[in-house]
Amino acid sequence: MKSFIKTLGIAVLGGAVVLGSYKFFFEENSQKSIYTEQATTGENPVPISPVNYVNATSIAGVDFTEAAEKTVHAVVHVKNKTVARVRQSWSDLRNGRVPYREAIGTGSGVIITEDGYIVTNNHVIDNARELEVTLNNNKTYKAKLIGTEPNSDIALLKIETDEALPYIVFGDSDQTKIGEWVLAVGNPFNLTSTVTAGIVSAKGRDLDATDANQQSFIQTDAAVNPGNSGGALVNTNGELIGINTAIASKTGSYVGYSFAVPSNNARKIINDIIEFGFVQKGMLGIRGGDLNGNIADELGIDESEGIIVSDVVEDSGAFNAGLRKGDVITMIDNIKITKFSELTGYVTSKNPGDVVVANIIRDGKISQINIELTKNNTVSIPSIEMDLRNLTKSDRSKYKIKEGVKIERTTGGLARYDMRDYVITKINDTEVTNIDDVQNVLRSVNPNATLLIQMKNSAGEIERFRYTLD
Structure with a gap:
């Protein structure tokens, strides 16, 4: 199994x-x-x-x-x-x-x-x-x-x-x-x-x-x-x-x-x-961690259960709704949220385009914010052990590149390598501009083929490595 x-x-x-x-x-x-x-x-x-x-x-x-x-x-x-x-x-x-x-x-x-x-x-x-x-x-x-x-x-x-x-x-x-x-x-x-x-x-x-x-x-x-x-x-x-x-x-x-x-x-x-015929992806659009008593004391709030936002994903529903780093989410649609996995579980049962109401604590004050769930451009591709997403405006500026696919995470045997600073620009002899291009290349090669993957890092350096499909 x-x-x-x-x-x-x-x-x-x-x-x-x-x-x-x-x-x-x-x-x-x-x-x-x-x-x-x-x-x-x-x-x-x-x-x-x-x-x-x-x-x-x-x-x-x-x-x-x-x-x-x-x-x-x-x-x-x-x-x-x-x-x-x-x-x-x-x-x-x-x-x-x-x-x-x-x-x-x-x-x-x-x-x-x-x-x-x-x-x-x-x-x-x-x-x-x-x-x-x-x-x-x-x-x-x-x-x-x-x-x-x-x-x-x-x-x-x-x-x-x-x-x-x-x-x-x-x-x-x-x-x-x-x-x-x-x-x-x-x-x-x-x-x-x-x-x-x-x-x-x-x-x-x-x-x-x-x-x-x-x-x-x-x-x-x-x-x-x-x-x-x-x-x-x-x-x-x-x-x-x-x-x-x-x-x-x-x-x-x-x-x-x-x-x-x-x-x-x-x-x-x-x-x-x-x-x-497939599962579409969506996202709330935050990164964060579980609130606890020590963090609550540092923030000067009485609540010790919830999610503290450490980052907001660009162009996501949370970003568009004005959610900020440091906000604490305590409830979603009147359901108490005590840990990140509960938030994940609830949002996963919703659809892109759905609007959820988040209770947040900001600067010691409790308020509600409406967040529309947006489509998640991150796609997990198990065959090459990567999670990829299409480039945002800030990515294009950071990497000085017009097209490519950002590596969000590596899994399986590649998990020991941190490749989050890289953008894939070419696989074999094919330039890739988005995730669809990557998937088209993978569909066109033999199941056990060896791929030559070209990448660019934020310093502008081009690197290549070979990956054998299994």
């Missing part, structure tokens, strides 16, 4: 690749950037519960059987058939052969429409040559990959069938309460149709404080194990409030911490994939 959480590992049981993820959970106070993923949609093709949200925070009178009955038939077993590179033998090495073998990974998925749309984790279907879905009634179907959003670890599949399928209705994850009872439904260790119960332990959890693509997970203590990835986290009404994604464990098995992508975030991504 390959997870978007860089520190997660691979659990291999026997001859099968079991798609469960694990890591040691940690929290750090550090500055982070909010370049959140958004979608512009018209009518939402994915159904959401029309009933008023009622959560269960007391065990008295709670009946798990109804929620289990509503959901267990809509959670499927996903089989990923892929080809994995194996260790070379002496004979392979001598003859220049690269040995591969078929590998099978398993995970879970959730039927979200009666005509066969299924949401799962991106790491469940990563590198798949063939996808197979087995329903709770043991019927098996070939599945088509519709689209993915790797940064959020969400993927959308489709199976074709003449019968109306059971599906789970989306609930409102923003209304989920800490202490509320929830069920995790999935296929751990290839044991189909498994239901476990627990409570919501926390919201707005970020599993990797060093990753700029900050996530905002629902944390529960419902038992989740390898194979549960992509399964459903539901409330006692049987409504989908999350997609189970990761566990915190030394062994790769359940020890009390499991994490789910909130349903509001997953639903927006899915709607975007269905309507556009």
Whole structure:
């Protein structure tokens, strides 16, 4: 299993690749950037519960059987058939052969429409040559990959069938309460149709404080194990409030911490994939960190929870709304914000063009400011391990250049190199003026091609390096 959480590992049981993820959970106070993923949609093709949200925070009178009955038939077993590179033998090495073998990974998925749309984790279907879905009634179907959003670890599949399928209705994850009872439904260790119960332990959890693509997970203590990835986290009404994604464990098995992508975030991504075929990006447009008591004392304010703005991105919604460095955001749309991951989670569930109302503290005074979310020009391109964005006016002035693509961040094997001072001007023999040019070049080369990338730094120096695609 390959997870978007860089520190997660691979659990291999026997001859099968079991798609469960694990890591040691940690929290750090550090500055982070909010370049959140958004979608512009018209009518939402994915159904959401029309009933008023009622959560269960007391065990008295709670009946798990109804929620289990509503959901267990809509959670499927996903089989990923892929080809994995194996260790070379002496004979392979001598003859220049690269040995591969078929590998099978398993995970879970959730039927979200009666005509066969299924949401799962991106790491469940990563590198798949063939996808197979087995329903709770043991019927098996070939599945088509519709689209993915790797940064959020969400993927959308489709199976074709003449019968109306059971599906789970989306609930409102923003209304989920800490202490509320929830069920995790999935296929751990290839044991189909498994239901476990627990409570919501926390919201707005970020599993990797060093990753700029900050996530905002629902944390529960419902038992989740390898194979549960992509399964459903539901409330006692049987409504989908999350997609189970990761566990915190030394062994790769359940020890009390499991994490789910909130349903509001997953639903927006899915709607975007269905309507556009890809996920558009948008942003609030700030960089900042979590407020604490010491910083509050330095600022001379009574509030000790919120987000302190360290930078405002040029031409963003926050920039246009007049947000400034040093402002403290305490609420968004009347939702209290205590840490950056909560802000990320909320904004990620919104669309570009939406207007959010931020409560801010500036110079000791509380005020409200309307911020229109703008399209994010930063695009993550995993094949070259970079996050890139189109140039702004200040970039063109700083680098004395008219066209090019700014490197915002390097990931994977390139993460150890700080390349944020560079603008890409040419790949192979092709000049690049924007991100579309980069993507067109990558589409035109062989999968294992070696690229010659030309860059310019702020000192005006031209540098080149070779990068081999994998």
